[in-house]
Amino acid sequence: MAICLIGMLQNSECQANDINFEQYMTITALRVTNFRNLALAELLPASIGVNIICGNNGSGKTSLLEVIYYLGLGRSFRSSTASRLIKQNTDKFSIFSQLVSDSDRYIPVGVERDMQGSTRLRIAERDVSSITELASYLPIRLINSQSHNIFESGPNFRRKYLDWGLFYQYENFLTCWRQFERVLKQRNAVLRDRLSKKELDVWTDELVKHGLELDQLRREYVEALAPLVSDLAKELLGVDNLKIIYQPGWDESQDYAAVLASSFLEEIRAGFTQYGPHRADLHITIGAHPVKHFLSRGQQKLLICAMILAQGKLLSMHANKGLIYLVDDLPAELDLLSRQKLIALLLKQQTQIFITAIESETICDLIGDGSSMPVKVFHVEHGCIVEISTDSKYAVINS
Ligand SMILES: Nc1ncnc2c1ncn2[C@@H]1O[C@H](COP(=O)(O)OP(=O)(O)OP(=O)(O)O)[C@@H](O)[C@H]1O
Ligand SMILES: [Mg+2]
Numbered sequence: 217m218a219i220c221l222i223g224m225l226q227n228s229e230c231q232a233n234d235i236n237f238e239q240y241m242t243i244t245a246l247r248v249t250n251f252r253n254l255a256l257a258e259l260l261p262a263s264i265g266v267n268i269i270c271g272n273n274g275s276g277k278t279s280l281l282e283v284i285y286y287l288g289l290g291r292s293f294r295s296s297t298a299s300r301l302i303k304q305n306t307d308k309f310s311i312f313s314q315l316v317s318d319s320d321r322y323i324p325v326g327v328e329r330d331m332q333g334s335t336r337l338r339i340a341e342r343d344v345s346s347i348t349e350l351a352s353y354l355p356i357r358l359i360n361s362q363s364h365n366i367f368e369s370g371p372n373f374r375r376k377y378l379d380w381g382l383f384y385q386y387e388n389f390l391t392c393w394r395q396f397e398r399v400l401k402q403r404n405a406v407l408r409d410r411l412s413k414k415e416l417d418v419w420t421d422e423l424v425k426h427g428l429e430l431d432q433l434r435r436e437y438v439e440a441l442a443p444l445v446s447d448l449a450k451e452l453l454g455v456d457n458l459k460i461i462y463q464p465g466w467d468e469s470q471d472y473a474a475v476l477a478s479s480f481l482e483e484i485r486a487g488f489t490q491y492g493p494h495r496a497d498l499h500i501t502i503g504a505h506p507v508k509h510f511l512s513r514g515q516q517k518l519l520i521c522a523m524i525l526a527q528g529k530l531l532s533m534h535a536n537k538g539l540i541y542l543v544d545d546l547p548a549e550l551d552l553l554s555r556q557k558l559i560a561l562l563l564k565q566q567t568q569i570f571i572t573a574i575e576s577e578t579i580c581d582l583i584g585d586g587s588s589m590p591v592k593v594f595h596v597e598h599g600c601i602v603e604i605s606t607d608s609k610y611a612v613i614n615s
Contacts, residue, residue, distance in 0.1 A: 240384075240537035241315035241323065241353045242568040243284065249310045250303035251286075252279040253599040260603070262590040263316055264538075266562075266569045266583065270576040271596035277572035280596065281358065281542045284570060287311055287327060288354035288540070290335075290347030293362075298329055307331045315353055318537070325350055348390065355384050355531060355539035357524045361548055364516035366523075367508040371497035378498065381527045382437050385534055389433055396426040400494055408487045416480075423492060424473045430493045431464050431472075438462040438498070444529050448522035452557050453515055457503045465495030514549045521558055528565050538567025546571050547578055555582050563587050576604075 242263040248254045253276045261267040269277045282292050282301070292301055302309050308330035315323045327350075328336040337344050344350070357380075366373045382389040403419035442460040449458045466475040475491050476483075483490050500507045500519075507519060528539045541562060547555055559582040562569055566589065573579050576593045583591060595604050 239317040239319070239321065239353065240355055240531075240535065240539070241317045242540060243287075243313055243354075244316045244322070245312075245314040246283070247312045248280075248283050250306040251283050251301055251309040251311065252276065252303060254279055254283070254601075255303060255599050257596075257599065257601040259594055259601050261568065261570070261594075262592045263568055264318075264566060265590035265592065266571065266579075266587065268576045268579045268591065268593045269570060269572045269596060269601075270574065270579075270593065272574065275596040276599045276601075277596050278360075278544050279599075280601065281544050281570060281572060283311055284540070284542060285356055285358055287313055287325065288351055288356035290327070290337075290351070293358055293360070298333065298335075299331055302329065302331060323353070325353075351383075355537075356542060357527065357539050358542045358544065359517075359521055359524060359546075360542075360544035361517075363520040363524075364513060366520055367500065367506075367511075367516055371495065374498040374500075375496055377523065377527075378434055378437065378496070381441065381530065382433055384531055384539075385437055386433050392426065392429050392433060396423070396430045396493060399423050399426055400489055400492070404488045407483055407489065410484065413480075420473075420476050423489070424476065427472060427492045431496070434464070434493070434496060435462060441526055441530055444526035445523050448525050448529075448561065449519055451561065452518045452522050452554065453511075455502055458519075459499075459501045461499040461501070463497045463499055465493050465497070466491035514551070514554065517549050518554055518558070521561075525561055525565070528567065532565070532567075538565050540567065541565070541569045543569065543571045546573060546582075559583060563589060 243261055244263045246257075246259050246261065248257045251257075253274075257276070257280065259267075269280055271277050278294070282294060285291075285293050286301070292298070295301065308328055310326065310328040312324070312326045315325060317323075323340050324338075325340075326336075326338040337347065337350065339350060366377055379389070379393065382393075386392075399419060399422045403416070403423050406416050406419055438460065445460055446456075446458050450456050464472075466472055470478075472492070476489075479490055502510050507516065511519060524541075528541070532538050543562070546558065550558065559579070562571075563583065571579050576595075580591070580593070593604050595602050
């Protein structure tokens with residue numbers, strides 16, 4: 217298998233200038249070295265299908281999801297210190313992967329990170345400096361036991377959720393967001409250093425211009441997303457009075473420029489910009505209650521699943537492509553009926569799914585005979601991964 221996988225990665229016909237930035241891809245081959253406890257792990261996942269990653273506690277299941285997440289986002293969901301990801305007593309980790317589009321184009325990608333903090337990223341045999349390009353191919357969403365933090369934590373978490381969707385939905389989002397962030401930084405420097413009002417006015421005009429562009433994209437996105445979330449929340453939780461209200465980061469009854477003009481003294485005192493898209497939020501309620509005060513932990517998990525599935529649905533409506541779902545420990549906190557509903561909705565997405573569980577049967581039983589998608593089962597033990605088949609229904613389907 218090692219030779220086959222390395223061969224696939226080396227023999228790719230795709231050159232850098234062939235890359236079509238419109239394409240979203242899935243993973244057909246993955247080789248990981250020295251990532252947490254995964255000394256050398258290789259797998260050929262079902263590219264449109266369910267990949268069940270099973271194994272005992274501490275075997276490396278979550279680490280494998282972390283690898284895939286790292287590939288798409290250039291960071292971990294468990295640790296902000298990248299050196300913690302490198303296997304103990306080794307000095308770097310590497311991830312090689314082959315991506316495939318639905319038009320059967322293959323792109324090899326690789327990421328390496330060493331103890332000194334240097335990262336090497338290669339796409340289609342050329343070095344790239346930013347993860348953004350790779351991220352544009354691999355829309356990845358994670359569902360785990362921390363996902364409900366989006367409701368409990370600050371607006372930053374909800375803005376990130378929103379902006380993740382905007383990145384894939386609107387080609388001009390990244391430029392727009394970067395322009396806004398750059399201007400915000402400049403304006404904050406003017407406020408902090410108490411420079412002249414004239415100088416502040418120049419940056420205020422720029423902030424309003426880029427802020428309103430960003431606001432418009434976010435508004436459009438939420439308008440399209442909210443009904444999908446409501447439908448999915450109804451299906452998963454049985455609630456029919458869910459509301460998602462977009463808050464732009466200033467008092468909406470007033471014009472943004474007017475808000476900034478009237479808060480001049482307040483901002484000078486604070487030394488930074490008080491109002492704008494950097495303060496945007498999503499107000500999510502059931503009836504009159506914010507979800508964090510109303511829903512149980514399990515229900516919150518189901519709601520975030522509905523929110524993530526809605527993003528996937530919107531993406532497939534917009535670009536006819538799905539995202540890659542990583543679901544860590546699906547059964548946790550969910551009763552049988554909720555698990556069944558969630559798995560059914562995931563299967564409906566017809567995309568690439570990785571699900572971890574201690575025992576593969578837990579997931580296979582949920583899938584039942586109803587899946588038209590290939591199902592592959594991988595067993596992780598002491599950092600090694602072996603593809604197994606459970607019964608005839610889940611016999612290994614070679615891609
Ligand atoms: N840098 C590292 N080097 C070596 N091993 C590590 C490193 N970081 C974490 N580990 C170990 O990797 C193992 C796998 O962890 P992981 O969280 O992937 O397990 P898991 O299969 O998801 O377990 P669980 O079922 O309990 O969630 C753990 O035993 C952990 O101690
Ligand atoms: Mg785990």
